[in-house]
Amino acid sequence: MADFRTSTQRERWIFQSHDLMERWAAANQRAAQTLAQYGTTRLSVDLLDGSVSYPEPAPDHVEGSSGVKPLSYEEEQLTRVFYEQKIQEVCAAFKFPHKIQATAIIYFKRFYLQWSVMEHHPKHIMLTCVYASCKVEENHVSAEELDFDLIVYAPYRSIEGFIDDLEDFCRAGNGPFQRLKELRQAAISRVDKMMLTDAPLLYTPGQLALAALHKSNDLLRVVNFERYLETIFSRQHSDCPVEQFVQLTSLIYLLLRT
Template identity: 25%
Template sequence: MALKQRTASPSVAPPATAPAPQPLYSTSSQYRNWRYSKQGLAKIRKDLNEQAVERVRGMVEQERVQQHSAPVASTSTPSASGSEPPSQPTTPPPPSEIQYLTVEDELSLVTYYLTQISLLCGAFKFGEMVQATAMTYLKRFYLRNTCMDYHPKNVMLTCVFLATKTENHPISIDSFSSKTRTTPDDILSLEFLVSQSLRFEYKVHHAHLAASGLLLDMQTTETPLETLETVYTSAKQHLRTSRLTDLELIYTPSQIALATFRLTDPSIVDRWLGIKATRQAAHNAEQRLSAQTEEELEKDKVVDLLVEIGEVIMMAKENPVDKAKVTEVDKRLRWARNPEKDPKSALYKKRKAEEEAEREAKSRAKAAARPANDDESVFD
């Protein structure tokens, strides 16, 4: 008996087309959690600063009261680390005369320590990845914290050490701390706090890696390789400047990388964009716009974006960190930092004494509740 040929039922839908692969960056936590609009970034910093001023003002008043109260009993509190900024003077000005840091003050202080990361990594001969990652960590940390609570010098060192582990450039904590004139505890005591502020998201997608890919792809422009390599070398210098700005918090790595190429040689980038736009227009030929109009609109939009990024980089290059301003801000920070975070303050010692007393009380209560001859209690 002949078998009848089976035909597909018209009600059965054809298999779905596999979704186009997504770029690695667009699926990363960096894309989801660490990109902001300019307005959003400004609001985060403004809110953090205002909350910190209010909180620190209250802590300063509590510190004054504590200093005039009975002496705190001696406790085993951590010593002030070498990376801690100087303790507040014993005779601070009245609270009404303290000049708390503004958002601009905090940004100038953080930017200065970004430059110090570059110098520190150079002294240790750490690679580009360690330097870039540490700088990103520092910027992200101060989207969750303020300089009035944690001095950037302390955090900077921890960010660099953490970046050496993230980027597989191991160095012992003893070696790192000895060369930075600190102690291992100075570095490690902040490591969990930094990690927590980073949301434990250590991977960073950097613009200089995107630039490497662009160098390869731009060979389609038939530009001589020697010319491309010269442009790439200059672009890398612009990329290092870009790390002192907010660009990586607003734009994608590929946008920043392409902008640095355009700062060096606009003609190469324009030619490359033309090729990319033509390819894209070919795929969209059935859409309402003509291929030529589509190409022109897309290219103009990208160029405007690249110009905007390039202006930020050039502004940073032409206006380096003002060391005098940073020094003045740091002096004011001695009076305006949170005494609750200062191991030498009376408030810090009082809080530590209270915590230690609470731990001892819990330990005594737990010991009293144990049955006699309870062998398992050794594992409590």
């Protein structure tokens, strides 16, 4: 069985906030420079070998004279979020499982860590990511030669695992297990919103799932969640205090308000 702890996702695709900003800024600056130099930002992709080439300047183009202004860093961010929402809408329309939706969004996020939306149109990348996630899901395929990894771990599966664990916790006299279905659905809705933020690139799926369950439980009051966290950390022999995890949850939810 695949294990997130030994996965390429944990090794290569969980970042610090400043790393994300540096990558996005570099892609934005590169695209802006290309626009100034060539009058366009669209890259050409060789269909045979997949190589990427920059456009040739138009014969009458004078560097820096393009009447088209490049997108700002903030405008690119808004564009990415818009198309991430479109991924959710497309997946919902086709009644795809949450796993496919999450995988497609993660692919989309990873792609635009390397490229600007000015270089590759997000509408095309969005559809490609949905298609790829449908093909790859449940198939352990590597694409390391593309500087890309296809296997994605999403918070939805972690939610299911925690709900199963919470059922045992409730049956031991710690809450009404009949309401866990309600808690599960509320947590899934919160993860849907998390997927449109930087959170999947900053935190592990388990952290996101626990944060979603914790916040949902704050509203629904199904179990004593702090007590449940204590049982988890004690079983894992973790030195992480409950208070530290609550602080992490607050940081995750700050992303939903930015």
